[in-house]
Amino acid sequence: MKIILDAMGGDNAPLAVVQGALEAHAQCGADIVLVGREEDIRACLIGPLPEGVEIVNATEVVEMCDDPATAFKRKKDSSLTVGLTMLKNGEGDAFVSAGSTGALLAGATLLVKRIRGVRRAAMGPVLPTATGRALLCDCGANADCTPEYLLQFAYLGNFYAQRLMGVEKPRVGLLNIGAEPSKGDTLRHETYALLEEAGREGRLNFIGNIEANTALLGGADVIVADGYSGNILLKTVEGAAKLLLGEMKKAFLSSTKSKLGALLVKDSLGDVKKLLDPSEVGGTPFLGISKPVLKAHGSSDARAIRNAVFRAVEYAQSGIIADVEAHIDVMKVEKNG
Amino acid sequence: MKIILDAMGGDNAPLAVVQGALEAHAQCGADIVLVGREEDIRACLIGPLPEGVEIVNATEVVEMCDDPATAFKRKKDSSLTVGLTMLKNGEGDAFVSAGSTGALLAGATLLVKRIRGVRRAAMGPVLPTATGRALLCDCGANADCTPEYLLQFAYLGNFYAQRLMGVEKPRVGLLNIGAEPSKGDTLRHETYALLEEAGREGRLNFIGNIEANTALLGGADVIVADGYSGNILLKTVEGAAKLLLGEMKKAFLSSTKSKLGALLVKDSLGDVKKLLDPSEVGGTPFLGISKPVLKAHGSSDARAIRNAVFRAVEYAQSGIIADVEAHIDVMKVEKNG
CATH class of the missing domain: 3.40.718.10 (Isopropylmalate Dehydrogenase)
Structure with a gap:
């Protein structure tokens, strides 16, 4: 299992992406490809690159201000375009990015393509x-x-x-x-x-x-x-x-009594906050794309990226894409109507 | 100021409506008209009817299972239809109901009518x-x-x-x-x-x-x-x-420590719950209707109805309907485009 990551995507890139990817690699053993400016990625490393983690250089970065519909085309050497092209060519099993949602969706749709018969991802x-x-x-x-x-x-x-x-x-x-x-x-x-x-x-x-x-x-x-x-x-x-x-x-904070009470419930309330923390899930797949492409939150920290890699591994192993391919005939309105 | 109430509308009618209306009357002095089955309404009273509160008999009740679009027409002697007709005829300043939203909207639109030029309430x-x-x-x-x-x-x-x-x-x-x-x-x-x-x-x-x-x-x-x-x-x-x-x-409830803490924060948290309690507001107006018609929540208790009467008084006194009438020319797309 090999997960390709957009090392330049997201508010905390490349540091959070590199750290999160290394954590995921250490914990689940998936091979990792970090795509982006090699120099910037290497600057985030403390020791040598672990076995099973590689860097693929890509000199451009898709910015939030770029037109999402055309960014992947105009910036051919961006981490987004290079990574998605690797996925398309079978050089990895899933692609994860915390960059622009629109640019990722356009790139996934036009480079990797939708499953045949799926109208929209x-x-x-x-x-x-x-x-x-x-x-x-x-x-x-x-x-x-x-x-x-x-x-x-x-x-x-x-x-x-x-x-x-x-x-x-x-x-x-x-x-x-x-x-x-x-x-x-x-x-x-x-x-x-x-x-x-x-x-x-x-x-x-x-x-x-x-x-x-x-x-x-x-x-x-x-x-x-x-x-x-x-x-x-x-x-x-x-x-x-x-x-x-x-x-x-x-x-x-409204009274001394409630302040004391807050101290006592603090630990238990942590679970409630966790429930709504998007970093706990980490990544959301584009359903309907012919290969696994996952979007991580723009503000992802290393933990969120790690969890997004876990989601990518699960998604790639799940068999959902084969399910859609096998049922595409009943998913169309012409056949259904 | 005279507020007409649908005494038969809502899960807790007529008791909650009668009690809430009497409370509102006692607190803000507005005259009240309770429309509905007189016998049922009288059964909710403890003493005699206070001065400024009257009952108008209406024998039918619009039920949740009635077709909202036609209920007000088919049930001509319903509390909804009688009450809205009184409002239309100037026999009160606002109408409040906790009954079916759809039936109330249809009745308000077709009996009381929208402000001239308003496309939808x-x-x-x-x-x-x-x-x-x-x-x-x-x-x-x-x-x-x-x-x-x-x-x-x-x-x-x-x-x-x-x-x-x-x-x-x-x-x-x-x-x-x-x-x-x-x-x-x-x-x-x-x-x-x-x-x-x-x-x-x-x-x-x-x-x-x-x-x-x-x-x-x-x-x-x-x-x-x-x-x-x-x-x-x-x-x-x-x-x-x-x-x-x-x-x-x-x-x-997850630990003894948090249970103790919960006791200490309980009073302060009451305000947070209040923030989201629809009974605090009580009633929501249909904006764009030519006279004040307010919908109270179906599950309204007496407090919610009381607050809905307060909202009706405020709305009737606000001058908002005159504002809309004065600006209707710029609210149309023909004039605007």
């Missing part, structure tokens, strides 16, 4: 819920969606939950603003009909519409959304958590 | 943020929206924030999945252009796109959204808060 982050975890698909890769995209996101999420979350018959819910089939906008109505048919034919365990609050309490294993509203959900969780934890902090 | 709940409050408009009344609807929601929210939140130049943000104008779907792109123009002409203080996390941290006074995604935001806040408070409870 989607981002599939795993959310914490009151009873476990749920996969949200899409969460921002596709703002404008068709019912067919959403049907495909449902399948992508379904295979992910089966292969990577250990759920045999994932409960697939359509993110909506009420439980009844009549709820929501035109996109939801048309998607509901497609998902219902897939459910009737035993291809998906479609449980109907799911509201955002029910989803967070554990009502579904897969939450199907267009990229716009999926992203609203994701960012609202982030904002609500910050708001609540901030207000709690104020409450804790 | 919107629900405008006030959200807590890290620095104060923000109005979200729309949050579920309109799943399918046009750019013109969203432009109008921006104005409705703007006048609300000026009149009822005391903000002189409300910061109006378009809910989106990134800050740049190019972010989001087609609806967002087209709406951005309209809002930018309104900003350029000094009619709105348009601050651009706002992401959900930034919005909850206090980045805007008015959050403009279609009803679908606004509802996703609202329900996600609810779900995330439940998830976090539930996990906190587990953490508090």
Whole structure:
């Protein structure tokens, strides 16, 4: 298993990427390819390069200000383009980057390519819920969606939950603003009909519409959304958590009694904060791309990068891409309608 | 000031409505009209009806299972239809119901009518943020929206924030999945252009796109959204808060030390819970209706109903409806484009 890393991507690159990759290598034994400016990467090393870790020089860097759609093409010697090309050519099993999401998605789509028949790649982050975890698909890769995209996101999420979350018959819910089939906008109505048919034919365990609050309490294993509203959900969780934890902090500091109490609950509350810390997961795959490409958070530290490498190894070993290839015929609307 | 209440609406009707209305009457002096089955309402009273409180008999009840679009028409002697008709005829200054949102919206739109020129009425709940409050408009009344609807929601929210939140130049943000104008779907792109123009002409203080996390941290006074995604935001806040408070409870119970700590912080944490308790606000107006119609939460208790009456009084006195009438020309796309 060989993981290719964009050593220049993210706010803390290359140091956090190099450190995280070395940690992952030491802990899980995966071979590592660090792609980027060799000099800058070497400056992050304390000792010699461990066996199984190599550096591939790439002189350019895709910046956040570059046009995402064309960056990978214009900067042919960037860590992003060189790394994705290696993945495409079979010189590694997965590619991880903490750089620009848009540039990574464009590069993955146009260089590595989507699985044949998949209309759009989607981002599939795993959310914490009151009873476990749920996969949200899409969460921002596709703002404008068709019912067919959403049907495909449902399948992508379904295979992910089966292969990577250990759920045999994932409960697939359509993110909506009420439980009844009549709820929501035109996109939801048309998607509901497609998902219902897939459910009737035993291809998906479609449980109907799911509201955002029910989803967070554990009502579904897969939450199907267009990229716009999926992203609203994701960012609202982030904002609500910050708001609540901030207000709690104020409450804790409001009296001597509460300050003392805060000291006593501090350790236990660590787990609650961990639940919402994206570094714990580390990386989110682009579902539907023909080879594993994972996005790490732009602010990733070494621990987040290490965890992203673990996710890349799991994803590459999971068999999800083969699942999608094997079922692509039923994932299209022409065949389904 | 006379507030008409749907005594039969909500999970805890008529008892919670009657008790809440009497409390509000005692505390703010507003006259109250309780509309519903007189016998059922009288059964909730302990003493005689106070001066300034009257009962208007209506024999039917709009149930949650009734078709929202036609319920007010088919059940002509329902508390909903009788109450809204009284409002329309000037026999009261505002109408409050904890019954079916859809039936209330349909009744308000078709009986009381929208302000002339307003394309769609919107629900405008006030959200807590890290620095104060923000109005979200729309949050579920309109799943399918046009750019013109969203432009109008921006104005409705703007006048609300000026009149009822005391903000002189409300910061109006378009809910989106990134800050740049190019972010989001087609609806967002087209709406951005309209809002930018309104900003350029000094009619709105348009601050651009706002992401959900930034919005909850206090980045805007008015959050403009279609009803679908606004509802996703609202329900996600609810779900995330439940998830976090539930996990906190587990953490508090995890050790003897943390249990003791929890006892000491309990009082201070009450304020955090209050922040997210919809009963604290009580009622949400349908912005754009020509007279004040407010929706209380279906699970309202007496305190929530009391607070909803207070909101109705404030809304009726605010002058917001006159503001919309005075600015309706610039709220239309024909005049704006």
